[in-house]
Amino acid sequence: MSQLKESTMLTAAEAEVMNIVWDVGDVTISDIVERLPRSLAYTTVMTTTRILEEKGYVKKSGKRGRAFVYEPRVGRDAARGSMSHEVARRLFGGSMKSLVLNLVHDDAIGADDLAELKQMIESLEASK
Amino acid sequence: MSQLKESTMLTAAEAEVMNIVWDVGDVTISDIVERLPRSLAYTTVMTTTRILEEKGYVKKSGKRGRAFVYEPRVGRDAARGSMSHEVARRLFGGSMKSLVLNLVHDDAIGADDLAELKQMIESLEASK
DNA sequence: CCCCAAATACTAAGAGGTTAGTACAAACCC
DNA sequence: GGGTTTGTACTAACCTCTTAGTATTTGGGG
Numbered sequence: 406m407s408q409l410k411e412s413t414m415l416t417a418a419e420a421e422v423m424n425i426v427w428d429v430g431d432v433t434i435s436d437i438v439e440r441l442p443r444s445l446a447y448t449t450v451m452t453t454t455r456i457l458e459e460k461g462y463v464k465k466s467g468k469r470g471r472a473f474v475y476e477p478r479v480g481r482d483a484a485r486g487s488m489s490h491e492v493a494r495r496l497f498g499g500s501m502k503s504l505v506l507n508l509v510h511d512d513a514i515g516a517d518d519l520a521e522l523k524q525m526i527e528s529l530e531a532s533k
Numbered sequence: 534m535s536q537l538k539e540s541t542m543l544t545a546a547e548a549e550v551m552n553i554v555w556d557v558g559d560v561t562i563s564d565i566v567e568r569l570p571r572s573l574a575y576t577t578v579m580t581t582t583r584i585l586e587e588k589g590y591v592k593k594s595g596k597r598g599r600a601f602v603y604e605p606r607v608g609r610d611a612a613r614g615s616m617s618h619e620v621a622r623r624l625f626g627g628s629m630k631s632l633v634l635n636l637v638h639d640d641a642i643g644a645d646d647l648a649e650l651k652q653m654i655e656s657l658e659a660s661k
Numbered sequence: 662c663c664c665c666a667a668a669t670a671c672t673a674a675g676a677g678g679t680t681a682g683t684a685c686a687a688a689c690c691c
Numbered sequence: 692g693g694g695t696t697t698g699t700a701c702t703a704a705c706c707t708c709t710t711a712g713t714a715t716t717t718g719g720g721g
Contacts, residue, residue: 414542415623415624416677416678416679417623417678417679418678418679418680419678420623420624424624433698434698434699435697435698445679445680445681446680446681446682447681447697447698448680448681448682448683448699448700449679449680449681451698451699451700452678452679452680452681453678453679453680456677456678456679470688470697470698471686471687471688471697471698471699472697472698472699473698473699481624482635482639484624485624485625485632485635486635486639486641488620488623488624489620489632489635489636489641490641492616492617492620495543495545495548495616496543496548496552496609496612496613496616497613501636501641501642502642502643502646502649502650504613504617504636505633505636505637505641505642505646505650506649506650506653507610507613507614507617508617508629508632508633508636509633509650509653509654509657510653510657511610511614513614513617513618513629513633514629514630514633515630516658518630518633519654519657519658520658521630521634522630522633522634522637522654523651523654523655523658525634525637525638526637526647526650526651526654527651529637529638529647530644530647530648530651544707544708544709545708545709546708546709546710547708561668562668562669563667563668573709573710573711574710574711574712575667575668575711576669576670576710576711576712576713577709577710577711579668579669579670580708580709580710580711581708581709581710584707584708584709598667598668598717598718598719599667599668599669599716599717599718599719600667600668600669601668601669
């Protein structure tokens with residue numbers, strides 16, 4: 406039951422903003438500008454945030470002083486799942502399983518992380 | 534040592550073409566048009582293929598009749614890795630491990646697939 | 662050898678994203 | 692209360708992607 410439309414990829418700039426919104430929770434535009442790792446014009450961040458609002462990723466939740474306060478409307482995990490799913494659709498024949506198997510098979514994951522992953526699978530299996 | 538530039542995401546249309554190039558190997562534009570699941574103008578496919586060539590994903594490898602033959606210049610796995618990495622960068626703090634753990638933790642992967650994944654990890658661990 | 666179907670080259674419109682400037686409004690400070 | 696600051700609204704330029712049309716070339720069949 407996702408709020409996301411189909412094929413909703415967060416672009417690089419949008420993701421930068423969303424990560425701050427998810428981290429902080431209730432943010433004004435200047436909160437975002439302050440926390441961004443690179444320097445962007447206030448109005449630039451406004452535009453990106455407006456786009457995120459149009460896409461349904463954030464919503465206004467009142468004001469702080471004169472400034473609008475924004476909060477996430479889509480959770481981080483939902484966005485992660487949606488984006489991963491889109492990648493699976495484009496390059497893995499739509500199969501999330503293929504995506505995961507490919508990531509694990511390649512050297513992208515270290516040996517100790519592999520052990521952690523196995524651990525997680527086992528505890529997942531146990532809990533079902 | 535990837536041939537890919539930074540932040541190289543294959544767009545939806547580009548991925549559609551690349552999947553055919555990877556599947557078939559040596560293709561002309563009309564080969565691609567024929568195999569595409571949706572109907573696109575010949576010139577549309579030409580444009581997308583030209584972009585893919587500019588991006589370094591395909592290259593011309595001679596001619597068949599009057600038509601240029603294209604072949605992949607970047608392998609499927611390289612593109613998959615690069616795209617996954619970009620998603621990790623945008624939404625998972627750059628960590629491929631987080632990406633994988635998140636996919637496994639969510640319901641995106643079925644129970645039997647989980648078993649298969651565990652199997653793969655074990656054989657990977659054994660071979661190291 | 663000449664014509665035509667097929668391919669290419671060139672051009673373009675429209676959508677969306679990134680970046681930012683300008684103009685206006687409101688609040689705050691002295 | 693009047694100017695400075697801070698926020699918003701509007702606009703815009705530029706880029707890339709998607710889609711496709713037009714004009715031109717070329718190679719193969721009769």
